[in-house]
Amino acid sequence: MATEAAIYKAVPRPSLWERIRTSSAPWVFMAPATVMIFLFFFLPVVLTIYISMTNMSVATFGKVVFIGLQNYIRMLKSRWTVKILTNTGFYVLTTLSCFNVGLALILSLLTTHINERVGTLFRTLWLLPRITPSVIYALLWIWVTADAPYGIVNQFLSPFGIEPRNWMNAQPWLVVIMANGFVGASFGMIIFTSAIKSIPEDYIRAAMVDGASTLQRIRYVILPMIRWPILFVLTYQTLSLLTSFEYILLLTDGGPGFYRTEVWALHAYHRALSNYFGNVQFGYGAALAAVLVVIGIIASILYLRVFRFNELVAEPKIEAL
Amino acid sequence: MEVQLENLTKYFGKVLAVDNLNLEIKDGEFVALLGPSGCGKTTTLLMVAGIYKPTKGYVKFNGQAVNHLLPKDRDIGMVFQSYALYPHMTVYENLTFPLKLKKVPAEEMRRKAQRIADMLGIGELMDRKPGQLSGGQQQRVALGRALIKEPKLLLFDEPLSNLDARLRLAMRGEIKRLQMSLGITSIYVTHDQVEAMTMADRIAVLNKGQLQAYAPPEELYDRPRTLFVAGFIGNPPMNLFEMELYQEDDHYKLRHPDLSLAIPDSRKPRRQPSGRRVIVGLRPEDISIGPEGEIESEIYMVEPLGRDDIITCKIGEIKVQTVVDSRLGYRIGDKVRISFNMEKVQLYDPQTELSLLWA
Missing domain, CATH: 2.40.50.140 (Nucleic acid-binding proteins)
Known part of the structure; x- marks a missing residue:
């Protein structure tokens, strides 16, 4: 009864407490996520930037000194910077276009145009590498490309007259990009498949009656209708490829030779965490990582602007019937 | 074009959707497939269109079996309940899509689109996207897209179901008049008996995949041969x-x-x-x-x-x-x-x- 009376009174004019409660509700609900974002996303960036302006390393742990932009200046002066930046660009663009978007599109189109069960089975199988621990997956690639005369690739290709070779050394980029791409393609494959399946059947039927062949249907109807999912995968995968390095680390560790397949994220890792003992340069590594953050933010803003992401979030682009 | 359906049967897995259907449609005739939902009328239409393959039996155009022909080779136009206008194309692009696929020259394409648009009263909407059109306008564009390649057979899949009552009445008359003046053989799927009675030359009543009756509207009304048709x-x-x-x-x-x-x-x-x-x-x-x-x-x-x-x-x-x-x-x-x-x-x-x- 007491609460009923309270509600009754609150109707003409809410009490101060009521007003605080209603206006604070959104903040209370947002709080857990806000705290998480602050602790695990925002704070690390601030810390990284702070560390990048110090000389922190194993050798200097006792006396960390603020050195301003010296780490960045050192980066600019390094003769490897351009090489590694080029490597990163090549790695991201090639993997993205050939596999994470290209192959993903081909896979999702193929598996939605064949028998449904076979398609689902195929997609499930393609997900296996993603749910396999990275180390095991990398190990499989190492065995597949094992030194001549061993290795499945060599066994497979020798009947065709291709001389056995150490593929990991001969074509390091090919191996790195394929290993990443096969896993990366599964993300786009799933997004594209669900997008293709959500296209109302009538559009496809209409296109068939209008005279479109399978390829024309894909070009004129399906692809335009899944434009937004494609842009989403493109954006998301650019960012995740920029920061990914674990397969490269496990497969070539940036080699063979000097920095042949070293990408920016791996370089930061090498500098900060995997140098020889006594020369683990936290400060310099943090500076490298900070640059990556900046590149990521710029890329995000560009994508947001160019592809008008707000519209993508605002309303579904596949129109309901 | 004459259409014959001979022993047409369609199973979806173990479910029988169309059961040994025999139907003959004369050149220029307007035939309605009428029945409650799930009676197999749309399945029949999609088999005529070539989108579904019959499990048994034949679809014949002018006496020639066309079971193996792809929809694009059947010389048909189709209008859908959902209109199925491509949302990313303008009205003009929607209308001319069938011609574009046939690689018709641009000049001819423009002329034909203009003629169809004038006929249907959508001439001033050419640059709009389907999302900016009312239901009735979308319906006209869909009709135009089906007509523009001058098909020998028109297929309608409940085209008026999504329109409001008044518009439905108006479009009913318009489609009938258009079909009569163009003389294109038409198959019209509907669950609305008033639509079937008012528009069709003959009505095929389907129930549970079986043909219950096939007769002109008056005969169907005055002399129903089965209890289902009577009711x-x-x-x-x-x-x-x-x-x-x-x-x-x-x-x-x-x-x-x-x-x-x-x-x-x-x-x-x-x-x-x-x-x-x-x-x-x-x-x-x-x-x-x-x-x-x-x-x-x-x-x-x-x-x-x-x-x-x-x-x-x-x-x-x-x-x-x-x-x-x-x-x-x-x-x-x-x-x-x-x-x-x-x-x-x-x-x-x-x-x-x-x-x-x-x-």
């Missing part, structure tokens, strides 16, 4: 109730604890029912209320429609519906006398559900 065609539906059929002095009569009726000679059953009981059918307009009526009854329900009232009368256990002028002001519970126009009676065998009057 399905007409609004309010035909009154159907069971009575016992017997013969007395060479005349057929019907009896029931609450009611006895005499069958006039003009409606003498041509076949004997499998049992003694038959299902008697009478349309609401063949039942009248008035002092001269010989059957006593009580009004059970009054449903006002404005101009008319639908009145349900109770004769003992039997309930029948009739339509009367609403100004007569009947009320629930009124005792009234009613009469049946037995010259219009229908008789059905409850076992076979076939008419005893029409072969």
Whole structure:
């Protein structure tokens, strides 16, 4: 009864407490996520930037000194910077276009145009590498490309007259990009498949009656209708490829030779965490990582602007019937 | 173009969707496939379009089986319930899409699009996207896209179901007029019997995948051959109730604890029912209320429609519906006398559900 009376009174004019409660509700609900974002996303960036302006390393742990932009200046002066930046660009663009978007599109189109069960089975199988621990997956690639005369690739290709070779050394980029791409393609494959399946059947039927062949249907109807999912995968995968390095680390560790397949994220890792003992340069590594953050933010803003992401979030682009 | 469906059968897994359908459509004819949802009418249409492959039987165009032909090679135009206008293309691009695929020269494409658009009154909408059009306008564009390549056969899949009542009425007339003036053979799927009755030259009634009747609208209404058709065609539906059929002095009569009726000679059953009981059918307009009526009854329900009232009368256990002028002001519970126009009676065998009057 007491609460009923309270509600009754609150109707003409809410009490101060009521007003605080209603206006604070959104903040209370947002709080857990806000705290998480602050602790695990925002704070690390601030810390990284702070560390990048110090000389922190194993050798200097006792006396960390603020050195301003010296780490960045050192980066600019390094003769490897351009090489590694080029490597990163090549790695991201090639993997993205050939596999994470290209192959993903081909896979999702193929598996939605064949028998449904076979398609689902195929997609499930393609997900296996993603749910396999990275180390095991990398190990499989190492065995597949094992030194001549061993290795499945060599066994497979020798009947065709291709001389056995150490593929990991001969074509390091090919191996790195394929290993990443096969896993990366599964993300786009799933997004594209669900997008293709959500296209109302009538559009496809209409296109068939209008005279479109399978390829024309894909070009004129399906692809335009899944434009937004494609842009989403493109954006998301650019960012995740920029920061990914674990397969490269496990497969070539940036080699063979000097920095042949070293990408920016791996370089930061090498500098900060995997140098020889006594020369683990936290400060310099943090500076490298900070640059990556900046590149990521710029890329995000560009994508947001160019592809008008707000519209993508605002309303579904596949129109309901 | 003539269309023949021969023993057309379609299974989805183990589910039988269309069961041994035989149908012949003459050149220039407008045929409606009518039936409740799930009766197999859309499946039949999609087999004619070539989108579904028949499990058995043939779809023939001008006597030639076309089962193996892809939809794009069948020379057909189709209009969908959802309109299925490509949302990323303008009206012009939607209209000319079939021509673009045929690699028709740009100049000719523009001319044809303009002609179709003028014919359908959508000329000023060419640069809009489908999302910026009203339902009726979208419907016209969809119709235009189906017509622009001058198909030999037009297929309609419930094209008016998404329109509001008034627009539906207008489009109904327009589609019929267009079809008549162009003379294109048309198959029109609908669950709305009024659409089928008003537009079609012949109506094929389907139920559970089987053809129930195939006849011109008047025949379907006056001489329904199966119980399903009798109950399905007409609004309010035909009154159907069971009575016992017997013969007395060479005349057929019907009896029931609450009611006895005499069958006039003009409606003498041509076949004997499998049992003694038959299902008697009478349309609401063949039942009248008035002092001269010989059957006593009580009004059970009054449903006002404005101009008319639908009145349900109770004769003992039997309930029948009739339509009367609403100004007569009947009320629930009124005792009234009613009469049946037995010259219009229908008789059905409850076992076979076939008419005893029409072969």
